[in-house]
Amino acid sequence: MTDTIQDKAQETTHFGFSTVAKQEKAGKVAEVFHSVAAKYDIMNDLMSLGIHRAWKRFTIDCSGARPGQRILDLGGGTGDLTAKFSRIVGEKGQVILADINDSMLKVGRAKLRDHGIVGNVAYVQANAEELPFPDNHFDCITISFCLRNVTDKDKALRSMFRVLKPGGRLLVLEFSKPVFDPLSKVYDAYSFHLLPKMGELVADDAESYRYLAESIRMHPDQDTLEGMMQEAGFEHTQYYNLTGGIVALHRGYKF
Numbered sequence: 001m002t003d004t005i006q007d008k009a010q011e012t013t014h015f016g017f018s019t020v021a022k023q024e025k026a027g028k029v030a031e032v033f034h035s036v037a038a039k040y041d042i043m044n045d046l047m048s049l050g051i052h053r054a055w056k057r058f059t060i061d062c063s064g065a066r067p068g069q070r071i072l073d074l075g076g077g078t079g080d081l082t083a084k085f086s087r088i089v090g091e092k093g094q095v096i097l098a099d100i101n102d103s104m105l106k107v108g109r110a111k112l113r114d115h116g117i118v119g120n121v122a123y124v125q126a127n128a129e130e131l132p133f134p135d136n137h138f139d140c141i142t143i144s145f146c147l148r149n150v151t152d153k154d155k156a157l158r159s160m161f162r163v164l165k166p167g168g169r170l171l172v173l174e175f176s177k178p179v180f181d182p183l184s185k186v187y188d189a190y191s192f193h194l195l196p197k198m199g200e201l202v203a204d205d206a207e208s209y210r211y212l213a214e215s216i217r218m219h220p221d222q223d224t225l226e227g228m229m230q231e232a233g234f235e236h237t238q239y240y241n242l243t244g245g246i247v248a249l250h251r252g253y254k255f
């Protein structure tokens, strides 16, 4: 009896506040990003009042990326980080924008080509849990606002560790836990009431933005995620709270 209950618990995971079978989650996440792909960039600017640009700039600044390096922008979506890395690594370097979702990849590729970013960027459809790259391949991996959507986060972190070169670093930019109580209350009201309304008005999709709010609440907090990174093998881990912990940037190294 106990075994049966444990088996059942291991077969399920969360999708926002709902409990779903593990095999179902990736399909449900795919529906969300197929649905929001075309309006993703404008919604990002509206929802964050443009602040996501500063969070991403900080991520680039902490990445230590240099000319000639090979970088993986995992769950790279519409390519904001890829575009910046492409300029830094130059023609001798390479950036791979990998994403599980072909709608997001298409929007990203079209946007980057419109900005004249070609040559040192490759696009790969891949699941973060099973990266199709050789061991010890990348100087740096970024995963920005993606990890909370991944079904098996520990497996994904181990996969990232495997494909990083020794000396390489992982940067995880993700929503996290606000560090001031009053900020949490305002943020809750904003996320659960305003966000779905904005989603409905701008992208005709309240449900996906309700999932966004719920998935943020279900994501591990700063210290838990740092522990998961260490468990996967990363060393010298640290994190920075951004905008009062609404977002955190975690960094860890493979030695």
Ligand SMILES: C[S@@+](CC[C@H](N)C(=O)[O-])C[C@H]1O[C@@H](n2cnc3c(N)ncnc32)[C@H](O)[C@@H]1O
Pocket: 029, 033, 074, 075, 076, 077, 078, 079, 080, 098, 099, 100, 101, 104, 126, 127, 128, 129, 143, 144, 145, 146, 149, 150, 151
């Ligand atoms: C919120 S978007 C973030 C896009 C971009 N990194 C940014 O910061 O603007 C999350 C992205 O993660 C992708 N994604 C979700 N689950 C994934 C997985 N298991 N493996 C790879 N990509 C995944 C989605 O398709 C989507 O493009």
